[in-house]
Amino acid sequence: MNLQEKMFREFEDKKIFEQARSFAFDYLNTAFERNVFPSEEAIGNLDEFAEELPAHPGEAASILAQLHRYGSPATVAQIGGRYFGFVNGGVIPVSLAARWLSDVWDQNAALYVISPLVSKLEEIVEGWFRQLLGLPERVVAGFVSGSSTAIFCGLAAARYRVLQNNNWDVNRKGLNGAPKIRVVAGRHAHATVIKAVALLGFGVDNIEWIDTDVQGRVAASAVPPLDGRTILILQAGNVNSGAFDDFESICKQAREAGAWIHIDGAFGLWAAASQQLRHLTRGIEYANSWSVDGHKTLNTPYDSGIVLCDDKEALVHALQASGAYIAYSDHKDGMLYTPEMSRRARAVELWAALKYLGKSGVDELVSGLHRRAAQFGRELQENGFTVLNDVVFNQVLVSCGDDELTRRTLKYIQQSGECWVGGSTWFDRAVIRISVCSWATTREDVSRSVRAFVAARDKAAEHSGQPQPHL
């Protein structure tokens, strides 16, 4: 049998797909109870993948078996309820299942003519986003890999529009000799904001930083005078504290001054979809562009981010490509709104998640993350830990008192396998950083994790003065 015949056979008899399904089901059966971080042995076994590039085609079944045997045990149990690292979302079952199906379709989301289905779903999801987040009807969406790219797109649209307003076509003339643009951002802007500023040629050293308050929020009184040459970058959800800038006071004024406002709302923008938390995002509708993730708060599979922009022309001019073979249509042509041309069909998972949850389900999901975070903070305080932030959303910053003990405790928590949390610094203090970002986290998951915190702190106190444990 030649290679082509072999591959036809694999699609025909579907054995490897049955096998993949069965491996995935094995994984699901243990995903909620296994150690949250892989064991040293499992990580060591990853060397099994360090082979020479095969000289000839292999056997599909054994390739999958190898992946399951050495890959599955070395995964981080992210879909379970006790992963609190970074701001990594869990996954909604139907959203994952929709992805499986759409993986088989293997659609390219570049153009309507390449996939009318994906174009339709992008249009529908775009409207649902506007509705859930309370954004104006004119807002358009681009479906990208995550907030890093979404921020880049929002700021690219900003660069295009602000320079255009100052009689400068950045696409044609570039930045050399262009009118100087001011980039104004809160000191706690996310690393990916800074990256986007660098990529777009503004220069990180040119950022005018706004000091934040003790929660990491930008207050209106701290914002310098703005003008029509300014891009103002605000934040819905501080990556450490979860705090929200004062949009209500800042946005309207900034808009009147003619500045472009971008809101990085990677995980926090979803507060707008919760009745209880909506007050945190009051005023976001006055911004010009927003970036938000599907794979964090909304719990879609990776990778999924969305740029939203109230100035379609600016976004499209900043990102579109032209070429004789590109056939734009009267429908939504995804590549007009994204830096990429070929893309996978991310709208499928977003559509499935939103269709499944509905408005009240999104509210329940978002409010639930907040409730669990608040419980975490409460129970940790009851056990003698210090919570350094107001738990307004899903983030909790914890200290054991002195930095050394905090860092040791963190290592022991990570080693325990009971849960996984990361570390950070908060106004020069070492902190354990908790992000509740999965629908799967239960009340008991939180209590169990708090017990792991207590045990780790006891162990850290006992071993103080000895070398730091390492993972």
Ligand SMILES: *Cc1c(COP(=O)(O)O)cnc(C)c1O
């Ligand atoms: C996670 C995060 C980002 C980056 O998002 P990715 O989806 O990882 O690219 C940007 N800003 C904030 C506030 C975040 O939490």
